[in-house]
Amino acid sequence: MSKLYTGAEIVFKCLEDQEVEYIFGYPGGAVLPIYDELKNHSSIKHILVRHEQGAGHAAEGYARSSGKPGVVLVTSGPGATNVVTALTDAYMDSIPLVCISGQVPTHLIGTDAFQECDTTGITRPCTKHNWLVKDIKELPKVMHEAFKVATTGRPGPVLIDIPKDIQFAKTNYTKFKKEKKLNGKIHNKFSENEINQLIDLISKAKKPVVYTGGGVINSGPQASETLKEFVRLIGFPITSTLQGLGAFPGDDNQFIGMLGMHGTYEANNAMHDCDLLINIGARFDDRITGKIDEFSPKSKKVHIDIDPSSINKIIKVDLAIVGDVNEVIKSAIKKINKKQNGLKDSNKQRISKWWEQIQKWRTKDSLGFINSDKEIKPQHAVKRLYELTKNQDTFITTEVGQHQMWAAQHYKFNKPNRWMTSGGLGTMGYGLPAAVGVQIAHPDKLVIDIAGEASVLMTIQEMSTAVQYNLPIKIFILNNQYMGMVRQWQELLHEKNYSESYSEALPDFVKLAEAYGCKGIKADNPDELDDKIKEMLDYKGPVIFDCHVDPNENCFPMIPSGKPHNQMILGPNDKEENKITGKGKSLV
Amino acid sequence: MSSPKSAYSIPTKKGKLDTHIFVVWVDNESGVLARVVGLFSGRGYNIESLAVAEVDATKNISRITIVTTGTPQVIDQIKLQLKKLVPVHKVADFKREDKKVIFKEMALLKIVAKKKKIEKCLKECKKFNPVILDKTNKSVVVQITALRREIDKMSKKLKPYGLTSTSRTGAIAMTRGADTFK
């Protein structure tokens, strides 16, 4: 008879066979057998976080920056409920996570036992799938299936709930061989005919725009290369969602900036006026579309996505191509090169007027702001941070708020997997633990969390994790003493009633940094900003940088979401500023 | 519309609602019904009726029949979202008007009344394959099979004759002819 292994051993055997190197976790009674087994598996390193939400976000940061699934280990009850925010975040942004949770022994399930909760019930709507393993014989299969579900098709989080008695129970294990091409529930059967239709539309459009999203990043680094080739070949302007930044070089002339609620004037106007819109791996999110009825009214719409349920969910499209982004655009390139060699030149002519129009929009300089020599403007801070770090391979995470939008607008990304931000769920407290996970995946790279002072306090305890594992993450706080994004809405929509959005009693972030055993730096004068940023970059360990910025700055441009794309509010530089009135108020 | 200062977009005008019957083949495992029903409640889809039972004991397959209403766009979404669930094998979707599909619902009706009234009831039920399952001198339990709206009508009609209790299965469906849904 073959050797029998305990459930805890099986967990690690599976993780080893899945080539997992790191687990982000926090122990507790219901997972102790698994923690006990940890010492016997030297290829797997456990990163002890300070809150289970931090474990989840760290695993997300790890996954987004490395392309590998993030693994999380938590105990039953409060351990599991604490990770729910991170699972939901990963679900919304399609990040592959495998979360293992302990559960009370099977015979106690349903008795309101100590630290029991219905974990699979709670996490059902925020995972792609979850399992409660009640039979040890199921465990190996479930573990491997979990990795498959998390990483194939449109990626996402999964959870495996393992009762404590199952962790002790024994069964045999046969070595698992990873399939080369996993197919699971993925859809990659687009037809040649669809590619032909796409090329036909491309060769006729006079005012085209390519709109890309996180799907390009999820399709793997190769997809970004293919995208570059494709966009250069067809010569179209390209815009990106928040999640898609980095798939196409941010400093390239064909890139017209991010689109959507805080997107550029040129990107949003191009979306509105175009006659062909090619959506690649994005999902027509409501922060992107603005008013649905007036969304890109004159265009033929193409949607390329791996998730069939994303097609026609919000915006009806004329051509849907369901498949892996990389595969689809690769075959489009092939076809163009084979059949339509002249396309590049004919396109150039056909859309030259359109490019002229886009240049005109560009002169609005919609990301412009009035700089100051007395106060640090937050946009200026991000710009300086970019200038001083652009020569290194830098990874940026963010929290949620104005600082997040300024980071997206003013930091230029040239490669995929370098930008980690919570888009779908908009989770304050995401950036710091995500930076921990990114630094774990890339120990020698520069990792910066562009943070807000309110957000960062939600998961500040993960500084301890950074210190424990010598992770030199840089927390760059744009400290405006406000929940700035809330304050901005209140200013524009609620008659300046700044209800509860002032950050009263903020900690001294320099002292806080020191209390955690890392370096604190404070800057409140534009003259000293560069030197202080350099000081931060030169320091080998983790840093909290308290950058005091103008508390009253607003984030522009902005489409109040009741409005279509061509009715944006521009910044203070713009004379004919639109005011938000009536119906628009309900829409932000 | 909610308060004018609440978040997000104003709902645009609703399209025409159609009634559809979804037949979903799933692994008969714990939690699978919760996944399907949770999908409907979580995304705000409506469930008019629901019928579920295992249909293949060796392969552990259950067949779930759900009657729902929605705009064409919503119906499309329901189908695509259902297909994404891991334990779901296949999803069929029929319009209620579809002539190629048989829809049936079973009901048990308990009538407590004098003999004469009971007889009248049974006569009314004649069209719907009545089977008398239980009879005393003041009551009868009768089983009928019919369309949902026919049973609705019957319930209303029989109330004055002493219908005291109704139990219904929800609609189930099957295609006509030799073909099966692949």
Ligand SMILES: Cc1ncc(C[n+]2csc(CCOP(=O)(O)OP(=O)(O)O)c2C)c(N)n1
């Ligand atoms: C967990 C969570 N709670 C509440 C919100 C709503 N919210 C969005 S932005 C924001 C303010 C963030 O303030 P800060 O981190 O200081 O960033 P700023 O906008 O000032 O740059 C709030 C409260 C949220 N996104 N996430």
Ligand SMILES: [Mg+2]
């Ligand atoms: Mg702030």
